[in-house]
Amino acid sequence: MQLAHYIGLLHRAEDALASALREIAEAHADEHDIAHICRMLAGQCEGHVERLAPFAERYREEADEEPERLHSELFRGRRQGGLGLLRDLHDLYLMAAECDVAWTMIGQAAQGARDTELFAVVTACEGETATQLKWLRTRMRAAAPQALVVAE
Amino acid sequence: MNDRIADPWGPRTPYGPSAPGADDAVWPERVDTLLEEGVAEDDVEAWTRAASILHSNGDAMDIAARGGRIVGVRGRADDRVNRGRLGPKDLYGWQANRSADRLTAPLIRKGGELVETDWDTAMERIVAHSKELLSQPGGWGRFGFYTSGQLFSEEYYTLGVIGKAGIGTPHMDGNTRLCTATAAATLKASFGTDGQPGSYTDVDHCDAIALWGHNVAETQTVLWARMLDRRRGPNPPRMLVVDPRRTPAAKEADLHLAVRNGTNQALMNALLHLVIADGRYDERYVREHTIGFERLRTTVADHPPERAAEICGVPESQIREAAELLGTSRRLLSTVLQGFYQSNQATAAGCQVNNLHLIRGMIGRPGAGVLQMNGQPTAQNTRETGADGDLPGLRNWENPDHIRELAELWNVDPMTIPHWAAPTHAMQIFRYAEQGSVKLLWISATNPAVSLPDLPRIRRILAKAGLMVVVQDLYLTETARFADVVLPAATWGEKLGTFTNADRTLHLCDKAVEPPGQARSDLDIFLDYARRMDLRNASGGPLITWHDPESAFEAWKECSRGRPCDQTGITYARLRSEGGIQWPCTDPSEPGAERLYSDGRFNTDPEYCETYGHDLTTGAVDSAEDYRAKEPHGRAFLHAEPYRPGPELTGPQYPLLLTTGRTVYHFHTRTKTGRTPQLREAAPDAWLEISAEDAEELGVIEGDPVWVESERGSVLVRARVSGIRKGVVFMPFHYGYWDHGTAGPDGGRPRAANELTVTSWDPVSKQPHFKVAAVRVTKATQTHGGDIFESDFGTARGGSPVLAGPAAGGTTDVEED
Numbered sequence A: 001m002q003l004a005h006y007i008g009l010l011h012r013a014e015d016a017l018a019s020a021l022r023e024i025a026e027a028h029a030d031e032h033d034i035a036h037i038c039r040m041l042a043g044q045c046e047g048h049v050e051r052l053a054p055f056a057e058r059y060r061e062e063a064d065e066e067p068e069r070l071h072s073e074l075f076r077g078r079r080q081g082g083l084g085l086l087r088d089l090h091d092l093y094l095m096a097a098e099c100d101v102a103w104t105m106i107g108q109a110a111q112g113a114r115d116t117e118l119f120a121v122v123t124a125c126e127g128e129t130a131t132q133l134k135w136l137r138t139r140m141r142a143a144a145p146q147a148l149v150v151a152e
Numbered sequence B: 001m002n003d004r005i006a007d008p009w010g011p012r013t014p015y016g017p018s019a020p021g022a023d024d025a026v027w028p029e030r031v032d033t034l035l036e037e038g039v040a041e042d043d044v045e046a047w048t049r050a051a052s053i054l055h056s057n058g059d060a061m062d063i064a065a066r067g068g069r070i071v072g073v074r075g076r077a078d079d080r081v082n083r084g085r086l087g088p089k090d091l092y093g094w095q096a097n098r099s100a101d102r103l104t105a106p107l108i109r110k111g112g113e114l115v116e117t118d119w120d121t122a123m124e125r126i127v128a129h130s131k132e133l134l135s136q137p138g139g140w141g142r143f144g145f146y147t148s149g150q151l152f153s154e155e156y157y158t159l160g161v162i163g164k165a166g167i168g169t170p171h172m173d174g175n176t177r178l179c180t181a182t183a184a185a186t187l188k189a190s191f192g193t194d195g196q197p198g199s200y201t202d203v204d205h206c207d208a209i210a211l212w213g214h215n216v217a218e219t220q221t222v223l224w225a226r227m228l229d230r231r232r233g234p235n236p237p238r239m240l241v242v243d244p245r246r247t248p249a250a251k252e253a254d255l256h257l258a259v260r261n262g263t264n265q266a267l268m269n270a271l272l273h274l275v276i277a278d279g280r281y282d283e284r285y286v287r288e289h290t291i292g293f294e295r296l297r298t299t300v301a302d303h304p305p306e307r308a309a310e311i312c313g314v315p316e317s318q319i320r321e322a323a324e325l326l327g328t329s330r331r332l333l334s335t336v337l338q339g340f341y342q343s344n345q346a347t348a349a350g351c352q353v354n355n356l357h358l359i360r361g362m363i364g365r366p367g368a369g370v371l372q373m374n375g376q377p378t379a380q381n382t383r384e385t386g387a388d389g390d391l392p393g394l395r396n397w398e399n400p401d402h403i404r405e406l407a408e409l410w411n412v413d414p415m416t417i418p419h420w421a422a423p424t425h426a427m428q429i430f431r432y433a434e435q436g437s438v439k440l441l442w443i444s445a446t447n448p449a450v451s452l453p454d455l456p457r458i459r460r461i462l463a464k465a466g467l468m469v470v471v472q473d474l475y476l477t478e479t480a481r482f483a484d485v486v487l488p489a490a491t492w493g494e495k496l497g498t499f500t501n502a503d504r505t506l507h508l509c510d511k512a513v514e515p516p517g518q519a520r521s522d523l524d525i526f527l528d529y530a531r532r533m534d535l536r537n538a539s540g541g542p543l544i545t546w547h548d549p550e551s552a553f554e555a556w557k558e559c560s561r562g563r564p565c566d567q568t569g570i571t572y573a574r575l576r577s578e579g580g581i582q583w584p585c586t587d588p589s590e591p592g593a594e595r596l597y598s599d600g601r602f603n604t605d606p607e608y609c610e611t612y613g614h615d616l617t618t619g620a621v622d623s624a625e626d627y628r629a630k631e632p633h634g635r636a637f638l639h640a641e642p643y644r645p646g647p648e649l650t651g652p653q654y655p656l657l658l659t660t661g662r663t664v665y666h667f668h669t670r671t672k673t674g675r676t677p678q679l680r681e682a683a684p685d686a687w688l689e690i691s692a693e694d695a696e697e698l699g700v701i702e703g704d705p706v707w708v709e710s711e712r713g714s715v716l717v718r719a720r721v722s723g724i725r726k727g728v729v730f731m732p733f734h735y736g737y738w739d740h741g742t743a744g745p746d747g748g749r750p751r752a753a754n755e756l757t758v759t760s761w762d763p764v765s766k767q768p769h770f771k772v773a774a775v776r777v778t779k780a781t782q783t784h785g786g787d788i789f790e791s792d793f794g795t796a797r798g799g800s801p802v803l804a805g806p807a808a809g810g811t812t813d814v815e816e817d
Ligand code: SF4
Pocket: B149, B178, B179, B180, B338, B374, B375, B376, B662, B667, B668, B814, B815, B816, B817
């Protein structure tokens, strides 16, 4: 069974997203809404990591070697200014999208594996991830015209 | 007349229904008059119709004029709002109009100094800069307009069209963002569009009144007089107050929940928990007229009263008592203001009040009303006409049909109207100015250098090189001192226009006297700007096709047609002959709608609604598809949200929680009330309210000078030991520096509460958190403050007339502009 790999993938993706959110909150501390909400969302991601941990454990025994190139890396450090902020949010969006898709896969797998506990965790968490995406989109849409057209 | 400084509410005229549930109560008249010394009623040459501009109640009055000057005011007995009464600010405040320091000529900055000039020079400086900014790509994004809650509909609408259809900028907001943005946000979120469901006459018919973070006794004294008169008459309503301070309203209440500030949502969830658990909701109404009950039920299930008791710092028994009061009333009137709006989880907590009314079916009938209050007299107008972060006519920026309607009405390309995202909110406009992409900031009738959070930062922004600041005001305010161009404006009594109060009542305000010197009405200034900018529509004609207040009102009425705030049945003539008329009013022979949603049908149809909704935690915008999928079919939305701690928490460094607000003697940033002898004398200086226990721990006694410090800054004020709850301190937030001749402390004694407050806002309404800053208090000593310790303190008088007296937990809440 390959499920462990995807749980591992999601586990690491949520963990990476949490750190990226915290880093961006730091880096853009003058964007007060972004700093505040990013910290709150980082807390959510950390919660996801915690809830996934027992399943990572449970399925690891049944797993083969992890295939190469399953993991991608998106966030490579913060940027500055209005354009930098937009690009940072854009990265966060892609990272959250990775989590979002992984939740869907794992939700499907949890049903296939008849693992109701895992399925319950997926149901509880994937909504938060969806809202994270929606918020990032909202914030980027508002920021883009000023950052791309107006600011020098 | 009695001394209305000592007794802000005046004598009682008790009344009430003849039997519980009867609808026959009529609030008796009581006409309040104040004329200048030596002037008798017979000496008055002209009485001119007006309404209050110093709070949102909408008190109707007449202005007395003699020899070309205002000599007094008199309440209008025939008006539905006040039945002749006036508050202390209305009675005394008009004197500020003729203050010796009114601006009478435009000023421009030359060699670092503001010097007098003429209108042509001042306007041409603004226009030349505007044209230059507009000529580059993205020029629209270099303009920011920051207005007020004190202009007239005609003025807001004109400015809204200039900004949104002429320049095409989304960067327009008003100080109503600091004041009533959450009221609008909760009304839209729950009911589909802005607009109060209730009416002030609900006070006449209700059997319970709940004041949610609303210190009505000080913010709307006449509405409070109505409530007090009910309380003294037959079949009086019970009263619940939620406020960390022991306000006059809290003292009157049967039950006062002195919650720790920032915890309203925890309290509301527990109250809804109990109301639902005890089956005290209207199952049929919920089923037929609402969406979201299951989610609400499961969310509040996690918030039992014992949990809220701990979070809020109030006894569980009081929460149960409150739920009992709310759950057993048959006609509940709720009013909500800054204690909710300027606090943590503002929109979520405000929506919970709407939820309470929805699940109990307490909406749209006499006595069962919700008033998501406004603080400023014309706050509703900015929202209706679109000079703030809304589109005119309560239109939805995400609905292409609504944008098309506006484009047709204005005869412009729909692409011109900025609708790619929600209009930019005030804090973001200032952020763009800070970053340098906004290069012209036009500020009308408001004073952000005192009223915005974290003043040291705001002063840095206003002083920034490369930012042209235009200030349009009556006086050289703290903000005007930063301006590159200052435009002298006419005010209430010197110009003509209409405005809407919190219960949707329109009043006309006529011109009683000429403005001083070269001062001009805000409408004339905006019209002049549009003309000089040569703003054109798609056919090449002038964009602005009106030229005076009445033609502007007619244009605005067209824009309101078919929308919830439809005013097409209202005319100047009607307002002059009938007095206050509530919107919607589409028929010239009909009186206007007293209450909304009487049929249980809400404005939530996707084609009609003003918003497709938000996630209340993050402010993430829902899409049109998300919204349609809910199939609202005219049902209201029940929103649910768990409690989350606020943005700034106390700790060892800053152990006290600061709440700020206004009191009965001042308004706005004291621009007018500070220039009114009686009001200034009544509250000449800022102060800090502190509980007896905290004071004792700090070795502070009544009247001691204290330093109050936060991460942002510090103030030096006198302490007043009051009935506030332990752990919480309060400061009135409208004390600035103009009367010291400066724009900020400048090495003098800092005293503006917003030196301390945090830059942070509600994710949905974007209203700043003025009520939750962490601070420390220390007794001031000679060495601590150096020279400024000796500088002029006012006396420690002032503020709430009934502050004294102990309380278990104090409270508060107030407002700001
Ligand atoms: S004092 Fe408060 S409620 Fe009043 S106008 Fe100012 S912000 Fe609004």
